């Protein structure tokens with residue numbers, strides 16, 4: 047528990063070669079969940095062996111599901127059917143993983159047994175009323191702290207009924223939570239989203255033979271069906287590939303190809319935003335794998351320019367802003383982000399934490415309530431200074447600042463990097479192979 051990791055990244059260098067980043071985190075979680083609840087045996091390949099998706103896997107083992115692996119990304123799940131889960135022996139500990147907690151809250155609200163969901167300090171500070179309130183409307187009984195945070199105490203044996211819910215925030219976790227509860231509800235459960243969010247749950251439900259209806263921004267499921275086991279091939283995570291997309295864009299002489307990356311249109315905001323900034327990205331070998339589009343992405347260095355990021359792109363790039371802020375610091379002119387208040391309630395307050403770190407590296411980065419204004423220094427060979435920044439235990443902050451070193455004038459030291467293992471366990475090795483001068487030290 048007391049393990050801490052510091053990254054030290056020497057300045058300069060360029061990124062090159064062919065790289066396959068680990069499996070998509072969102073899809074890995076859902077593969078375990080739906081595989082466990084299906085009738086039959088589901089085989090998953092490309093599974094992300096990161097702490098977050100492993101927390102989901104362990105939760106289902108604790109509820110009596112037999113799961114083989116993971117071994118080289120291969121997991122075999124012996125599904126128990128929608129009504130086959132057993133009461134866990136104690137609280138389900140979900141570490142840093144918001145997706146595990148919010149999706150499981152919906153699924154467990156429909157079980158016959160009680161359950162308790164807990165997490166680490168960061169997860170225990172994140173808002174859960176966004177799921178517990180609509181679940182209560184469906185008939186669920188869930189206790190939170192007074193602040194509306196975990197631990198979540200979920201009472202079993204509560205009959206659920208379908209609702210027609212209009213989400214106040216664009217959140218795939220809330221949408222997915224309610225759809226999973228909807229599998230156990232009487233009647234139809236519908237969720238309307240204010241803007242498109244990742245649709246992996248809907249795609250995978252359909253892949254497991256469950257009817258999902260979509261009418262514009264509204265998505266609905268009817269309770270009382272069943273899931274049929276289906277094999278899942280998890281593509282590489284575009285959110286992990288994003289660090290290398292930005293790194294290669296900002297470091298002169300870079301030319302890197304990221305293989306087999308998921309390019310689901312609800313996830314490709316980072317590509318769109320980088321292209322608007324002048325990045326040189328080309329997609330090839332586009333194909334569909336297990337209901338999800340994938341491609342190889344080649345990225346070559348380019349001169350970036352600052353932009354006003356279109357608000358409709360925000361939910362489509364929601365996890366990529368830490369590294370996009372680094373791109374903005376290396377772009378010519380001002381970049382303005384608005385409409386991204388959600389960044390304040392991620393694994394850390396990503397607006398504040400990134401602004402603090404960029405300022406330490408000499409960048410004029412002004413946090414606003416719902417975004418940031420960054421004066422890019424793209425005209426300079428080394429737009430960023432050197433220094434020591436803190437990631438606040440947020441994996442994506444740590445990896446974003448690692449890439450910043452490519453254009454820094456001296457070493458960048460990043461504290462609190464242990465949680466990189468939640469989403470990208472082999473980051474340091476892959477980054478070294480690609481050309482980043484990164485070293486990782488573990489302290490007890």
Ligand code: S3P
Nearest residue numbers: 072145216217218219220364365
């Ligand atoms: C996720 C949805 C997003 C994202 C998170 C994964 C998912 O969260 O930030 O990393 O797998 O559904 P929100 O639903 O809170 O936007």
